Amino acid sequence: xxxxxxxxxxxxxxxxxxxxxxxxxxxxxxxxxxxxxxxxxxxxxxxxxxxxxxxxxxxxxxxxxxxxxxxxxxxxxxxxxxxxxxxxxxxxxxxxxxxxxxxxxxxxx
Amino acid sequence: xxxxxxxxxxxxxxxxxxxxxxxxxxxxxxxxxxxxxxxxxxxxxxxxxxxxxxxxxxxxxxxxxxxxxxxxxxxxxxxxxxxxxxxxxxxxxxxxxxxxxxxxxxxxxxxxxxxxxxxxxxxxxxxxxxxxxxxxxxxxxxxxxxxxxxxxxxxxxxxxxxxxxxxxxxxxxxxxxxxxxxxxxxxxxxxxxxxxxxxxxxxxxxxxxxxxxxxxxxxxxxxxxxxxxxxxxxxxxxxxxxxxxxxxxxxxxxxxxxxxxxxxxxxxxxxxxx
Amino acid sequence: xxxxxxxxxxxxxxxxxxxxxxxxxxxxxxxxxxxxxxxxxxxxxxxxxxxxxxxxxxxxxxxxxxxxxxxxxxxxxxxxxxxxxxxxxxxxxxxxxxxxxxxxxxxxxxxxxxxxxxxxxxxxxxxxxxxxxxxxxxx
Numbered sequence: 452x453x454x455x456x457x458x459x460x461x462x463x464x465x466x467x468x469x470x471x472x473x474x475x476x477x478x479x480x481x482x483x484x485x486x487x488x489x490x491x492x493x494x495x496x497x498x499x500x501x502x503x504x505x506x507x508x509x510x511x512x513x514x515x516x517x518x519x520x521x522x523x524x525x526x527x528x529x530x531x532x533x534x535x536x537x538x539x540x541x542x543x544x545x546x547x548x549x550x551x552x553x554x555x556x557x558x559x560x
Numbered sequence: 561x562x563x564x565x566x567x568x569x570x571x572x573x574x575x576x577x578x579x580x581x582x583x584x585x586x587x588x589x590x591x592x593x594x595x596x597x598x599x600x601x602x603x604x605x606x607x608x609x610x611x612x613x614x615x616x617x618x619x620x621x622x623x624x625x626x627x628x629x630x631x632x633x634x635x636x637x638x639x640x641x642x643x644x645x646x647x648x649x650x651x652x653x654x655x656x657x658x659x660x661x662x663x664x665x666x667x668x669x670x671x672x673x674x675x676x677x678x679x680x681x682x683x684x685x686x687x688x689x690x691x692x693x694x695x696x697x698x699x700x701x702x703x704x705x706x707x708x709x710x711x712x713x714x715x716x717x718x719x720x721x722x723x724x725x726x727x728x729x730x731x732x733x734x735x736x737x738x739x740x741x742x743x744x745x746x747x748x749x750x751x752x753x754x755x756x757x758x759x760x761x762x763x764x765x766x767x768x769x770x771x772x773x774x775x776x777x778x779x780x781x782x783x784x785x786x787x788x789x790x791x792x793x794x795x796x797x798x799x800x801x802x803x804x805x806x807x808x809x810x811x812x813x814x815x816x817x818x819x820x821x822x823x824x825x826x827x828x829x830x831x832x833x834x
Numbered sequence: 835x836x837x838x839x840x841x842x843x844x845x846x847x848x849x850x851x852x853x854x855x856x857x858x859x860x861x862x863x864x865x866x867x868x869x870x871x872x873x874x875x876x877x878x879x880x881x882x883x884x885x886x887x888x889x890x891x892x893x894x895x896x897x898x899x900x901x902x903x904x905x906x907x908x909x910x911x912x913x914x915x916x917x918x919x920x921x922x923x924x925x926x927x928x929x930x931x932x933x934x935x936x937x938x939x940x941x942x943x944x945x946x947x948x949x950x951x952x953x954x955x956x957x958x959x960x961x962x963x964x965x966x967x968x969x970x971x972x973x
Binding site (some may be wrong): 614615616617618620621731764780781782783806834 | 851887889891892894895896897967
């Protein structure tokens, strides 16, 4: 597991049924591109988060494939529908096999 | 006159430049990013936060605490705050109940304690070595900059108001002398860029006034928090000088002098710069 | 076959490009990536909005946004990076809009390209030129 990886997500606490909400996510990760060299001229191996997914009550909102051109501390912003109360689940997949997860509940007014 | 020149240089370069009229407001709180220069800053009439010199896109990153990537490190510091370390088995929170109690501290540092000029990093490391029995953190290391960001955040929006009289006077004099002393192969002083030429382009970049009210700052360049002394070191390398030591007397004196030049600007910690 | 200098250069660069070592993506690499995404189908202009700064203050963190109503997938490419791929957004049933924002790395001044696959199987494209500046003090 890469060191110091910490996910942050911003989801409204509640919404009206059928509303569209904006979700923002950020995870601390160095996103080593595999293009850089160390002081001895050796290529620093690629080590990135290669996939990010967001689900609501088990149904997919967005599924993103990331390449090394995504900046350090990957950030995503997107829109989701909230048909009912439930839980957003966020998952990041690391090149090293680690999986980082977090979830946020949303109430329906 | 100086600003007119700056505006012309900017227009010529066609750079997106929100300039001095842009308003920095975060979570409903307005910040002072431009104000009258303090009396002891005799060569400037107005002082500007480094935020005013950045492009629209970079400025926007500081308008929302979620968009601001520095908060990743603030979150890490919240965890560190409660983490017991060292022979005494204590965490920051063992003695300091709420980090909010440090509201105002950022505005007053560095300060003189028992005849010595101390920066926030000194205070943190004193706690670590004297009370926790833990190893001191590296001056510009990830844990230290995360913690100075968390503690500095408690003063966000408050005006910089460092003390420069009494015990602090000799340190302030020393810092001022350093600010105006040309050094390095390029034979430049801080003032040559940040006082004589702020607002104009240095290659494809806008020179700022070198204000320190937003530190530690998240730089897009290295995607991490950067300490005040780390930034001084970078500047000294750029003018081909041998940098002073981070945490050393010279940089602390310079930090005091620069903090005094920012008097009246809001603390922006943790800010975002390019 | 004699080992000519030209032969060496051609195979040499090919091998380096394949290893992805620091050479800019050739225009063809970007075209190849688009073809792989579309399966060679024609790509229309319009129907995709790509928002990117005209000038990026630092190539390390360039904010971009894509929006393509009716898209099921959007691929983002950068034609001047060592590798053209940036990201692919796939939208599920709970996506309220076929849009997304992220922050990307650009190795220099270049084009950012977004190609959307629409739900009806057609493709559309948008492109934005981004100038990447060099920091004042070599940084």
